[in-house]
Amino acid sequence: MYSKDGNMKDIKTPRICDVVWHNGEFIKWDDARVHVMSHVLHYGSSIFEGIRCYSTKQGPAVFRLREHMQRFLNSARIYRMDHPWTMDDLCNAAVELIRQSGMDQCYIRPILFRSLDEGHPAFGVNPFPNPLACYIGAWDWGKYLGDEAIEQGVDVCVSTWNRLTPNSMPAMAKSGANYMNSQLIKMEALLNGFAEGIALDDRGYVSEGSGENIFAVTGDIVLTPPLSSSILPGITRDSVIQICQELGIVVKERTIQRAALYVADELFFSGTAAEITPIRSVDRITVGRGGRGPITEKIQKVFFEITKGERPAPGKWLTYVNETKAAPAENNGHAPAKVRDDSDTTPILSFQTATQD
Numbered sequence: 001m002y003s004k005d006g007n008m009k010d011i012k013t014p015r016i017c018d019v020v021w022h023n024g025e026f027i028k029w030d031d032a033r034v035h036v037m038s039h040v041l042h043y044g045s046s047i048f049e050g051i052r053c054y055s056t057k058q059g060p061a062v063f064r065l066r067e068h069m070q071r072f073l074n075s076a077r078i079y080r081m082d083h084p085w086t087m088d089d090l091c092n093a094a095v096e097l098i099r100q101s102g103m104d105q106c107y108i109r110p111i112l113f114r115s116l117d118e119g120h121p122a123f124g125v126n127p128f129p130n131p132l133a134c135y136i137g138a139w140d141w142g143k144y145l146g147d148e149a150i151e152q153g154v155d156v157c158v159s160t161w162n163r164l165t166p167n168s169m170p171a172m173a174k175s176g177a178n179y180m181n182s183q184l185i186k187m188e189a190l191l192n193g194f195a196e197g198i199a200l201d202d203r204g205y206v207s208e209g210s211g212e213n214i215f216a217v218t219g220d221i222v223l224t225p226p227l228s229s230s231i232l233p234g235i236t237r238d239s240v241i242q243i244c245q246e247l248g249i250v251v252k253e254r255t256i257q258r259a260a261l262y263v264a265d266e267l268f269f270s271g272t273a274a275e276i277t278p279i280r281s282v283d284r285i286t287v288g289r290g291g292r293g294p295i296t297e298k299i300q301k302v303f304f305e306i307t308k309g310e311r312p313a314p315g316k317w318l319t320y321v322n323e324t325k326a327a328p329a330e331n332n333g334h335a336p337a338k339v340r341d342d343s344d345t346t347p348i349l350s351f352q353t354a355t356q357d
């Protein structure tokens with residue numbers, strides 16, 4: 001029933017950080033456990049983030065840390081998760097975790113969820129009686145859609161599963177439960193021999209991949225679905241929009257029909273895990289010339305130069321881990337360090353958008 005490939009292949013994980021940040025302290029990886037009766041396991045009550053830290057000449061640098069943490073805080077607010085963590089607490093914790101990991105590059109995973117009060121257990125859907133737990137883990141993660149994907153592109157399909165409707169599950173919150181929908185899209189794609197699936201929204205317009213936003217290039221114009229197409233407001237998507245604007249490439253948010261995917265000159269995914277990955281075919285129809293197109297390559301090149309700290313970003317996008325103050329000794333080295341933060345200080349409530357049509 002299941003394809004061996006779909007089950008076995010996964011992203012390379014060369015290293016995992018052996019400490020995890022938990023509710024303000026650093027604990028061992030082996031101690032980062034939950035009870036099986038935790039609310040989150042039964043009712044999907046978690047919100048999370050995925051952040052990349054890149055290797056640069058000045059040491060590890062976190063890409064758009066504050067924007068990711070702002071989305072984390074927004075997701076928590078949407079799900080009425082009343083927690084004590086501030087933007088600075090979370091940013092400091094992530095930076096200190098990377099420092100403790102000794103890794104030069106990694107993927108960072110903050111997660112906030114409803115757990116179980118073992119003294120006063122609550123088993124119903126009502127989430128409020130359950131305590132919240134916040135963790136941050138980190139690992140070194142390879143190329144999300146395969147090692148060759150960044151240059152050669154990936155073969156994808158349009159999923160038979162639709163993305164979430166705005167009044168059922170909010171796509172703008174990065175909640176664990178949304179990823180049940182992503183898993184349906186991903187499993188179907190893998191079992192049919194594709195690297196990824198593209199979901200349409202409930203009206204039939206292109207929404208996004210199971211874990212990526214999507215861009216189409218037609219002539220010299222770059223198009224991407226608007227937030228109203230039930231997408232996650234991707235931080236890489238926002239970075240692509242800003243890079244296009246800086247390069248003088250016209251970029252527009254526009255509803256995209258499924259058939260427009262088949263006749264686009266270029267298509268690519270954007271995402272923290274997938275970075276910028278070209279799409280070379282959709283439903284076995286070749287996109288453009290069937291590889292990475294010139295505009296995708298141009299945007300990709302600038303994106304990677306920025307993440308490596310080799311080119312100035314349109315905003316202050318990198319937080320350099322080595323330029324933060326050390327954790328105070330009286331806290332046993334476990335208190336969050338003060339972060340010297342290069343990111344914009346203005347809270348980002350909605351991400352910069354392209355021209356709307």
Ligand SMILES: Cc1ncc(COP(=O)(O)O)c(C=O)c1O
Nearest residue numbers: 211212213232234235236271272
């Ligand atoms: C469903 C979905 N859409 C889009 C994205 C891309 O968002 P970002 O660029 O912030 O990683 C992701 C990845 O987090 C995702 O899971």
